[in-house]
Amino acid sequence: MLYPSNSTDKLGFTEVKELIKAHCLSEMGRQMVDKIQVMNNYDQIRKFLYQANEFKNILENDAPLPIHHFFDIKSLANKAKIEGAFLSEEEFYQVRASLTTVFAVIGYFNEREGQYPNLEALFEHLPIEKAILKKIDLVIDQKGKIRPNASRDLQDITSGIAKAEQEARKKIDVIFKSASGNGWTADGSLTIRDGRLCIPLLAENKRKLKGFIHDESASGQTVYMEPEEVFTLNNKIRDLEFERRREIIKILTALTDELRPYVPLLLSYHGLLTKLDFVRAKALFAIDIEGNMPEVVNDATLKLSNARHPLLLLNFKKEGKTVVPLNVRIDEGTRIIVVSGPNAGGKSVCMKTVGLLQMMVQAGLLISAAEGSVTGVFKQLFVDIGDDQSIESDLSTYSAHLSKMKNFVEQANGKTLILIDEFGTGTDPQFGGPIAEAVLESLNHKKVKGMVTTHYSNLKIFASHTEGIENASMLFNNVEMKPLYMLEVGKPGSSYAFEIAQKIGLPQNVLNLAKNKVSAGQKKVDTLLVDLEREKKEILDTRIKLEKQQRHVNVLLAENEKLKSYLDENKKTLIREAKDQAKNIILNANKLVENTISEIKSSNADKETTRTLRENLNTELQKNTVKPVVVKTTVADEELKPGDWVKLTDSETTGQVIEVIKDNVVIAIGDLRTVAKKKRVMKVSKSSVPKEIRKSYSQTNDMASFSPEIDVRGQRTEDALNNIERLFDRAVMMGFGNLKIIHGKGDGILRKMIRQYLKKYEQVDRMEDEHLDRGGDGITYVYLK
Structure with a gap:
């Protein structure tokens, strides 16, 4: 139940429907959009939402649905139901084109069986009756014209017409050529008059030919004559054309009779096309507003994440601007949210966003909110927005508000969502405030849920100590005096009346006079609210800064883990390679010693030969001797600069210097970064750095570019x-x-x-x-x- 009846206009739902209608391909689809209503049947809502979401998925991620023609099959089927009636050639063409689309769509979903279950349900048990197409194809061609061979009689008549036209043309050409040779004709060629082919004759020569004069020129110097011989043939052609038309009607009537048993099936096809057009339009609109499907629960609750007003979103898109998202939760713990803050701060837009999105969900439409949003089902939606004063009903602005409040209090319950803008305004604040507070207390007692906006301090105070009611404010930058359009739940907001007046330029003496007229208590409350806003802004900025620092720490920790893993893996590899190399050196050395001893023994060598063999042996052994590494520590800043290659003194890790900061050096090791003290590194030549490490650094540079x-x-x-x-x-x-x-x-x-x-x-x-x-x-x- 919607109250009042113009709630759809107040919240912008009527405009949403118009935008959806613009995406429809057929009048039937537009009529269905007109019938969109806010529902409260949980299963029905879910079904419509799933259909729209599946179609959106097709449009974004699958091959295009083969939708080409949307004609009103229903009216054609109803016409065909009448005995003796017949469909025209164009109407049969529309039936054929529509059925081709229906069969292509059914085939599309059959190929993806089970992938889109809610859309498949639209044509469940609907047969593909191709016999209808075959019957139409025998009579109507691809261009929607009747085939010349649709019947034997039609073929004979068509052939007779062609033959007579050819004979008539041949005769009139002969007569025209003869008349031209005699100089009887006027300038020009054969022309059509009253649907007849005529010869243009000079008026003075009109008695020289027998025939029927159809027309004459404006000057009267030229007459247009149909020769007698051709006149007879043309009459014959006209008779044949009448006969052809009678035969076509006979054929179309027979075809309509054959189509009549399929009328119920045609109506089912019509229903499928209408629903597809309707769901397609909803899906296209959802894409326009970046809509998603929320989780729907069968309860009176609401949790919107990064929600944006769809109409505002579309307008901002055109202007290249972005909408500040809204996060709000309404449940048993927080039933009513009292939103306060400065004028033009976004209170009304915030409330309308909640109302419109809830209305859209209960109408089966996807909403402009992040995935993970949760929406319930409300049995009633009561709205009080704008000025509804009426001269006819003798209602003032405040009387209209009170009339609505009366209905709200009497009819609302725990399944009702209320939306009240500028609660309590329209009369003396001294009395309007207490009445509004009493209404709010009564609604809260009935477990009603919703959102109200206000400037009244007593409502803010009431909300702060009443269970089930929560204060909220639209954030405001009181330094730059600009609204931030962000909803902050938990604390009320100041109206910033004096601050805004000062920024606009109201004279200071007027401001001082106004401040003196405000009570001390009210001054204190408003000052407290301003201070709270300031503290809230500082806390928000600090939180953002801390989150940024935490992200940086997390990145550094991750890099450290990668570096440790990299070092451990390289260490194992180097030790394994060293062991293999040592093993090979020992084997080679043993072979060399054995060969040397064998040569000495076998040759009975003298001292000189033995000395030579020993020298060769020592030379070969010294090749595998590991030279001691002299560790050089870097002391002065100028010794190291970005781009230098260095090695950590306590490991075999090699990297390239990115930056030198006092006693520290920032080193790149592949795609990792580390910081080391200067005394822990030593400069090495580029050629001594393994190719794999140089390549890794090169890839890092590639990544940057x-x-x-x-x-x-x-x-x-x-x-x-x-x-x-x-x-x-x-x-x-x-x-x-x-x-x-x-x-x-x-x-x-x-x-x-x-x-x-x-x-x-x-x-x-x-x-x-x-x-x-x-x-x-x-x-x-x-x-x-």
């Missing part, structure tokens, strides 16, 4: 896909979150091929068009998981 944007306009499809694949591989390897692909608009073929190609990668989360003002569907944004 990597651009996640590519322009493939003018490229062949194959070349474009190859270039995009290379960019995609690098982006995935480097951990980039999104890519920007500029492919242009054209016929949309390149855009379609690129999107189909990228869908096969599981790393792709979604793809979106650029904003209309910055390229629209000529640019695709690819978001990676």
Whole structure:
């Protein structure tokens, strides 16, 4: 139940319906949009939401649904029901085109059986009766015209007409040529008059030919005559055309008779097309407003995350601006939220956002809120927004408000959502405030849920110590005197009346006079609220700063873990390689010693030969001797500079200097970063650094210079896909979150091929068009998981 009846207009729901209607392809779909109503049946709401969400998924992630023609089959079927009536050639063409669309749609979903269960339910048990198409195809061609061979008689008549027309043309050509040769004709050629082919004759020569004069020129110098011989043939042609029309009606009547048994099925097809057009329009609107499907629960509750007013969102999109998102929760613990704050601070928009999104959900529409939002089902929605004074009903503004409050208090219950703007205004605040407080207390006692906006201090105080009612305020930058449009639940907000008046330029003496007229208690309350706002802003800024620092710490910890893992892995590898190398050295040394001894024994060598063999042995052994490493510590700043290669003295880790900060050095090791004291590093030559480490650093530089944007306009499809694949591989390897692909608009073929190609990668989360003002569907944004 909606109260009052104009609530849909007040909240903008009527405008939402108009925007959805603009996406409909047929009048039937637009009529269905007109019938959209706020429901309170939980299962019905879920069904409509799932249908819209599945269609949105098709539009964004699947091949296009083959929807081409939407004609009003219902009116054609009702016409065909009448005995003796017949459908025209154009009407049969519309039936055929619509059925082709229906069968293509059913085939589309059959190929994806189980993938879109709620949309499949639209045509469950609906057969594909191709016999209807076959019957129509025998009579009507692809252009919607009756086939010349639709019947034997029609074929004979059509042939007779063609033959007679050819004979008539041949005769009139002969007569025209003869008359021209005699100089009887006026300038020009054969012409049509009253649907007849005529010869233009000079008026003075009109008696020289027998025939029927159909017309004459404005000057009277030229007459247009149909020769007697041709006149007879043309009459014959006209008779044949009448006969042909009678035969066509006979054929169409027979075809209509054959179609009549299928009328109930045609009506079912009509219902499917209408529903598809309707759901498609809802899905397209959801894409426009970046809508998602919330979790729907069968309870009077509400939790919106990053919610935005859909109409405001669309307007801001055109202007290139963004809407500040809203986070709000209404449940048994926090039933009514009392929103306060400065004028033009966004209180009313905040409340209307809650009301409109709840209304949209209960009408089966996706909403402009983040996934994870939860919406319940309210049996009643009561709205008091704007001035409803009425001269006819003798109601003032305040009387109209009181009339609504009376209905609210009498009819509201725990399943009711109330939305009241500027609660209590319209009369003397000294009396309006207490009345508003009493109404609020009564509504809270009935467990009513909702949101109200106010400037009254007594309502803020009442909310602060009443269970079930929570204060909230729209944040305000009291330094720059600008609203932040952010809802903060928990504390009331100041109206900033004096501050705003001062910024606007109201004379200081007037401001001082006004301040003196405000009671000390009210002054104290308002000052306290301003101070709270200031503290709240400082806390918010501090929290943001701390979160940023915490993220930085988390990154450093992750890098440290990676570095440790990298060092441990390299250490094991180096030890294993060293052991293998030592083993090989020992084996080679043993072989060398044995060979030397064998040569000495076998040759009975003298002292000189033995000495030579020993020298060779020592030379070979010294090749494997490890030279002691002299550790050089870096002391002065000028000894190290960015780009130098260094080694940590207490390990074999090598890296490149990024920055020198006092006694510390920032070192890059592959794609990791570490900080070390200067005394812990020693400078080494670039050639002594392993190629793998130099390559790793080179890749790090590549990452810094990597651009996640590519322009493939003018490229062949194959070349474009190859270039995009290379960019995609690098982006995935480097951990980039999104890519920007500029492919242009054209016929949309390149855009379609690129999107189909990228869908096969599981790393792709979604793809979106650029904003209309910055390229629209000529640019695709690819978001990676």
